[in-house]
Amino acid sequence: MLPDPVSALALPADPAVAEGAPQLSCARVEPLREIEILDEYGERRRILIPFERPLTIYVDKRELVTLMTLGAQPELLVLGYLFNQRLVQRLDEIASIQVDWEVGAAAVTTHQGLTEIESRTAQRVVTTGCGQGTVFGDVLSHVESVRLPDARTARISQSGLRALLDVVRQQDSLHRRAGSVHGCALFQGSQMLMFVEDVGRHNAIDTIAGWMALHGVQGGDKVFYTTGRLTSEMVMKSAQMGVPIVVSRNGVTQMGHELATRLGMTLFGRAANRHFLCYTGFERFDAEPLPAQAPAVRVVAG
Incomplete structure (x- = not known):
């Protein structure tokens, strides 16, 4: 059995499950598979690679979408997907989520059905990046109704950003052992509350959204971290989760x-160690600029 990918740092215990939470199966599966490779030296050896699986979501027996995932926490992935697609608004709308890997399906049962699901899912946008995701067109028309806390109550300092990045640096991960995955984390200050990896950054953020919904965790005082680039999809989902500050190891797109x-x-993008770029929302950031580096002196031999 491989070690748990979050075992390097002790994460706090999950808060209590929120009132009205659905019944969830526990279908977590091993995310890595061992294979034999031939390297550039002509040597055969065994390495680990991510084990990608299709998971088809059915809502009240109606097929919705198929996600490609590692299957680390599939019930939370499905729950977060439904929330981030605005197909559900409240936790108590869902009676149960049951994942069965033998048939690669997640069966979602609601209490009273989802209203106008046909029209709300008619338009689909295939998003960018590895493990391509799907966003239903109706989501984009609602995102600007999101209200985030103002800059007086939701802030981050440069030292706080460094502390967050240091926690990420120490975190054990599937990426270090096998590559080919994205990681996402939810922070309160420098404390990592939740960490998850998947083949696509959109799956990882949906899983965190599911965790927040299941436990009634609010996003106003949180920071979201991702290894993936900040596309419009990632910004949109962070906003819907109520998280006003987002940090990425990668860059940002024009739409994002x-x-x-x-x-x-x-x-924040290009964030690693002490380096970063703050792209937007300067008013939330308490900068503590590093001393300017002296220009390098070129020595010319006489």
Whole structure:
């Protein structure tokens, strides 16, 4: 049995499950598979690679979408997907989520059905990036109704950002052992509350959204971290989770930048160790600039 990917740092115990939470199966599966490879030296050896699986979501026996996932926490992935697609608004709308890997399906049962599901899922947008995701077109029309806390109550300092990045640096991960995955984390200050990896960054953020919904965790005082680039999809989902500050190891797209600016979100990119770029939301950031580096002196031999 491989070690748990979050075992390097002790995460706090999950808060209590929120009132009205659905019944969930526990269908977590091993995310890595061992294979034999031939390297550039002509040597055969065994390595680990991510084990990607299709998971088809059925809502009240109606097929909705198929997600490609590692299957680390599939019930939370499905729950977060439904919330981030705005197909459900409240936790108590869902009676149960049951995942069965023998048939690669997640059966979602609601209490009273989802209203107008046909029209709400008619338009689909295939999003960018590895493990391509699907966003239903109706989501984009609602995102600007999101109200985030103002800059007086939701802030981050440069030292706080460094502390967050240091926690991420120490975190054991599937990526270190096998590569080919994205990681996402939810922070309160420098404390990591939740960490998950998947083949697509959109799956990882949906899993965190599911965890937040299941436990009634609010996003206003949280920071979201991702290894993936900040596309419009990632910015949109962070906003719907109520998280106003987002940190990425990668960069930002034009649409991601524009959407974050309109929503008043703070985006950090190219963030690793002591380095970062703050793209938007400067008013939430308490900067503590590093001393300017002296220019290198070129020595010319005489």
